[in-house]
Amino acid sequence: xxxxxxxxxxxxxxxxxxxxxxxxxxxxxxxxxxxxxxxxxxxxxxxxxxxxxxxxxxxxxxxxxxxxxxxxxxxxxxxxxxxxxxxxxxxxxxxxxxxxxxxxxxxxxxxxxxxxxxxxxxxxxxxxxxxxxxxxxxxxxxxxxxxxxxxxxxxxxxxxxxxxxxxxxxxxxxxxxxxxxxxxxxxxxxxxxxxxxxxxxxxxxxxxxxxxxxxxxxxxxxxxxxxxxxxxxxxxxxxxxxxxxxxxxxxxxxxxxxxxxxxxxxxxxxxxxxxxxxxxxxxxx
Amino acid sequence: xxxxxxxxxxxxxxxxxxxxxxxxxxxxxxxxxxxxxxxxxxxxxxxxxxxxxxxxxxxxxxxxxxxxxxxxxxxxxxxxxxxxxxxxxxxxxxxxxxxxxxxxxxxxxxxxxxxxxxxxxxxxxxxxxxxxxxxxxxxxxxxxxxxxxxxxxxxxxxxxxxxxxxxxxxxxxxxxxxxxxxxxxxxxxxxxxxxxxxxxxxxxxxxxxxxxxxxxxxxxxxxxxxxxxxxxxxxxxxxxxxxxxxxxxxxxxxxxxxxxxxxxxxxxxxxxxxxxxxxxxxxxxxxxxxxxxx
Numbered sequence: 232x233x234x235x236x237x238x239x240x241x242x243x244x245x246x247x248x249x250x251x252x253x254x255x256x257x258x259x260x261x262x263x264x265x266x267x268x269x270x271x272x273x274x275x276x277x278x279x280x281x282x283x284x285x286x287x288x289x290x291x292x293x294x295x296x297x298x299x300x301x302x303x304x305x306x307x308x309x310x311x312x313x314x315x316x317x318x319x320x321x322x323x324x325x326x327x328x329x330x331x332x333x334x335x336x337x338x339x340x341x342x343x344x345x346x347x348x349x350x351x352x353x354x355x356x357x358x359x360x361x362x363x364x365x366x367x368x369x370x371x372x373x374x375x376x377x378x379x380x381x382x383x384x385x386x387x388x389x390x391x392x393x394x395x396x397x398x399x400x401x402x403x404x405x406x407x408x409x410x411x412x413x414x415x416x417x418x419x420x421x422x423x424x425x426x427x428x429x430x431x432x433x434x435x436x437x438x439x440x441x442x443x444x445x446x447x448x449x450x451x452x453x454x455x456x457x458x459x460x461x462x463x464x465x466x467x468x469x470x471x472x473x474x475x476x477x478x479x480x481x482x483x484x485x486x487x488x489x490x491x492x493x494x495x496x497x498x499x500x501x502x503x504x505x506x507x508x509x510x511x512x513x514x515x516x
Numbered sequence: 517x518x519x520x521x522x523x524x525x526x527x528x529x530x531x532x533x534x535x536x537x538x539x540x541x542x543x544x545x546x547x548x549x550x551x552x553x554x555x556x557x558x559x560x561x562x563x564x565x566x567x568x569x570x571x572x573x574x575x576x577x578x579x580x581x582x583x584x585x586x587x588x589x590x591x592x593x594x595x596x597x598x599x600x601x602x603x604x605x606x607x608x609x610x611x612x613x614x615x616x617x618x619x620x621x622x623x624x625x626x627x628x629x630x631x632x633x634x635x636x637x638x639x640x641x642x643x644x645x646x647x648x649x650x651x652x653x654x655x656x657x658x659x660x661x662x663x664x665x666x667x668x669x670x671x672x673x674x675x676x677x678x679x680x681x682x683x684x685x686x687x688x689x690x691x692x693x694x695x696x697x698x699x700x701x702x703x704x705x706x707x708x709x710x711x712x713x714x715x716x717x718x719x720x721x722x723x724x725x726x727x728x729x730x731x732x733x734x735x736x737x738x739x740x741x742x743x744x745x746x747x748x749x750x751x752x753x754x755x756x757x758x759x760x761x762x763x764x765x766x767x768x769x770x771x772x773x774x775x776x777x778x779x780x781x782x783x784x785x786x787x788x789x790x791x792x793x794x795x796x797x798x799x800x801x802x803x804x805x806x807x808x809x810x
Binding site: 251257258268269271286288329332353354359361363364370386388446467484488492500 | 523524527528530531532534535536538539542543546547549550553560609612613615617620623625626627628629630632633634635636637640641642644645647650652655684741744745747748751752766769770773774779782783786787789790793794796797800801804805
C-alpha cells in the first residue's frame with residue numbers, strides 16, 4: 232500500500248519534470264525566434280562587408296570594428312549623437328520640470344474641473360504627431376527655428392509634458408497626503424511641504440519619467456526628419472541617411488542602429504518594473 | 517477656509533500655469549493655425565499662387581478622393597491585422613512567460629526591448645530581413661521550398677510585411693499588459709473553478725478572459741490609437757508602395773504636405789484623421805474614468 236503510493240508520487244513528479252522540460256523548450260524556442268532580429272543587428276554591426284550577405288550566412292565570422300570606425304570617422308556620427316542628446320536632454324528637462332508641478336496640482340487639488348484638465352492633457356498624448364506636423368513646420372519656418380535644436384525641443388516637450396504630467400500624477404497620488412498634513416501641522420507651508428516631502432518621496436517616479444521622456448525624444452524620427460537638416464540632424468535621421476540612392480551602407484546602418492539601441496537596452500534592464508505603467512499611461516499597473 | 521481657497525488659486529497659477537501655458541501655445545495654437553490653413557490654398561513649393569480662401573473645398577475633395585479613403589482603408593486593415601495578432605500572441609506569451617521557471621525574468625526583460633526601440637530602427641532591421649535577394653527571410657523560406665517572396669514589392673504582401681514588423685515590436689507590450697493584469701487578478705475565482713472541476717481551457721475561457729476584459733480593452737484602444745501614429749516603419753520599408761497598397765493615413769498626410777507641398781490640403785486631411793482619433797481616445801478615456809471610479 233505504502234509502496235504503491237510512493238510509486239504514484241514518483242510517477243507524478245516524473246510527469247511534472249517532463250512538463251517542466253517541455254515548457255523550457257517552448258520558452259527557449261519562442262525566445263530564439265523573437266530575439267533573432269536583435270541578434271542579427273548586434274552581430275551584423277561587427278561583420279566585415281564580405282560576411283554581411285554571404286549565403287549560407289556566416290554564423291561564425293571574424294568580428295571587426297570597421298563599421299563603427301567608419302561610422303565615427305567617415306560619417307561623423309558622434310555629431311548626430313550629440314544633437315540627439317542635446318534635444319533629448321532639453322525636452323526632458325522642460326517636460327519633467329513643468330510637468331511635475333502641474334501633476335502635483337492635479338493630484339492634490341480637488342476641483343471637479345481639474346479632472347477634465349487632466350484628461351485634456353492626457354488626450355494630447357494621443358494625438359498622432361502627424362496631425363500637427365504641417366502647422367508646426369510652417370510655424371518653425373516662420374520663427375526661423377528650422378534646423379535648430381529649439382524646434383525639436385519645443386515639439387518633443389509638447390508630446391512629453393502630457394506623459395510627464397500623467398505619470399507624475401500617478402506617483403503623487405500614491406504618496407499619502409497625511410505625510411504632508413503632518414508637515415503642515417509642524418508649520419510647513421504648502422510649498423515647502425511639496426519640496427521637502429512629496430518631491431523627494433517621488434524621486435524614483437521623477438527618474439522613470441525623465442527616462443521615458445528621454446527615450447521618446449531619442450527615438451523620434453518624423454519631426455526630426457522634417458524639422459532638421461545638416462546642422463542638427465539627430466541620430467535616427469542620420470542612420471536613415473546611410474541609405475542613399477547609390478547604395479545601402481548596411482555595415483554602417485547596423486552599427487548605427489546598435490549605437491542607437493544601446494542606451495535603450497540599458498534602460499530596459501534598469502527599469503523594467505515601471506515600463507508597463509509608463510507605456511499604458513497608468514491604465515494598467 | 518478663505519485662506520485655503522486663496523492658496524488653492526495661487527497653487528493653480530504657480531503649479532499648473534506653466535504647463536497649461538506651454539501646452540496651449542504648442543497645441544491649441546497650431547491646431548487653430550491648421551484649421552485656418554485647411555480652408556486655404558497654400559502651396560509652399562509655389563509661393564506665387566495666392567493663398568486664397570477656398571472654403572470647405574479641401575474637405576469636399578478629400579471626402580470624394582479615392583486615395584484618401586484608400587489610406588484610411590489601409591490603416592484600418594493594418595490595424596485589424598496587427599492588433600488581432602498582437603492581442604492573441606501577446607496573451608499566449610503572457611500565459612507562457614508568467615510560468616514560474618528559473619531564468620524567466622531575464623527572458624521577460626529581453627522581450628521588452630523591441631517596444632522601446634526607435635521605430636526607424638525597427639524598420640531598418642526588418643528591411644534587412646526583407647531585402648530583395650539578400651534578406652534572411654527568403655533564405656529561410658528556401659529551405660521550405662517556398663518563395664522567394666517579394667516582401668516589399670509584392671502588392672499583396674507588402675502590407676503583411678509591415679504588419680509583421682509592427683507585431684514584432686508591439687506584441688511584448690500586450691504581453692506585459694496582460695501579465696500585469698494577470699498578476700492583479702484575485703485568486704478566489706480560480707480556486708472556485710478548480711473546485712468545480714474546470715479544465716485548464718475552461719478556466720481560461722470562462723474565468724481568466726472575462727476577468728481580464730478591462731485590461732484587454734484598454735490595450736486594444738491604446739494599440740488602435742498608436743496605429744494611427746504608424747509612420748516610420750512605412751517610411752523605411754515601402755514609402756507607401758507598391759502603388760498605394762501600404763499608404764497609411766499618416767503617410768498620405770506626409771506626402772500631401774512634404775512631397776507635394778500642399779499644406780492646406782494636408783491640414784484638412786489631418787483634421788479628418790484627428791476626428792477619428794478623438795473617437796478612439798474618448799473611448800479610452802472613458803474606460804480610464806470608469807477604472808478610476810472603481
